[in-house]
Amino acid sequence: MQFKDKYIDLNTPRVMGILNVTPDSFSDGGRFLGRENALKQAEAMILEGADFIDVGGESTRPGAEDVSLQQELDRTIPVIEAIATNFDVVISIDTSKPEVMQQAVSAGAGLINDIRALGESGALSAATSSGAAVCLMHMQGQPKTMQAAPQYRDVVKDVYTFLDTKTQQCMQAGIPKSQIIIDPGFGFGKTLPHNYQLLDRLEELNNLGFPMLIGVSRKSMLGHLLNRDVDQRLAGSIAAATIALTKGASILRVHDVKQTADAVKVVSALSAYKD
Template identity: 55%
Template sequence: MGILNITPDSFSDGGKYTQIDAALAQVESMIEDGASIIDIGGESTRPGAVDVSVKDEIARVIPLLKAIKQRFTIKVSIDTSKASVMAESIEHQADIINDVRALQNEGCLAVMSQTNLPICLMHMQGLPRTMQAAPQYDDLINDIHTFFKERIAHCNAHGITTDRIILDPGFGFGKTLEQNYELLAQLSTFKNFNLPILAGLSRKSMIGNLLNRDVDERLAGSITTAVIAAQQGANIIRVHDVKETVDALKVLETVNKFKR
């Protein structure tokens, strides 16, 4: 899954793809590099991020979604937590909805109950503006498991069948440095749900803080975490650096063919 942030304030590539021509060029490049899904985000969810209005998010996301669908055959995921943005995106041929709030915001369950599209439910403790202040868990892995069980039950109660659900444990969203690496080490435990797992670790502060690397110096760390996530059973790897990650995963896939 190739990341396409069309926001001025995203932590890694904020402002680079706010113009539609630049965004489409990036989409074409990611497709050529091996992406099978493009994930469009119209609101930054980095720690401390400022909220974006529904009107502004729709104005950012929908024209680009329409342009991609006119030019390419790639699947498009829309990264949003707003019911109105979900509804508009579905109307304009989005293939997946990716919600960091796991359909907890008003109206989101109702919107998704009216479609058969896949929905990615992400775990986040708190909200983007404050989530990294002091995250605390009784038991990190069990707490996230409990959260997913509850959200899946809510989805089922609103007619969203389990086979449409993707799970994202939410690396960097209300977790300390140590908790993020515990989560990565234990990622395979979420295979118990028998649902696809999405892992998004690309260029995140868990890499920068561990290695003392700025955002543009985190490629090696990002690739390493992507490979570990795949080894732990992740089905979708959400990344900025598509070409390099695809190369690494091809090597892993080839090695796995010869395991006994």
């Protein structure tokens, strides 16, 4: 798949390292604020095996408050510029704001990762004109209220229908099919049973015909099941990531890059060493 000026073969599963330059993200809020801290963390994740670095300047945890456009730009653009200058890696911008998309791609981002699936006013146009690849995520509701009382007739079918509609809209707008990724949105407007139903039937989304990005790292679907604090969810994260890989995931968006990269190698060996 082409990410602006970089190509990544997604026939081999890849790891995306999470770089939150926010004070309030659920797992690592405040740890990587500022250009130098963020750059060091990006380098560490690349050395551990990350092919993508996902830079986010606004927390999307349940109940998160919105940030202004200028705040998000101030947090993300200098970091993207620094990573693009220093490392040969695909940079992803985690945003729903069209202005941030445009400036991030100009600064060196090759992927727009939008939890609102380009649903904000001007976002689809901005993404199309940028020439970057896009990742479209399913979310029921908005971050502030999405976990209040999510309901589905069939969570997998509903997610499938949503992503089918969104990908068609993107292609009609001029984004090539070869530059579209889908994300079922674990934890975004979904109860514990919804999340595990989705994980169990994840392979059904392969019928859409797009590479699939999966983000389950350290999420509450693991914490609530295992009764573990956020910093004690590594084993659960690797287990869920491994299941996702066996069901067709192409990219794993994670906090723990080294351990996830090991899991990817083990799962990939199943195909490599077939008779």
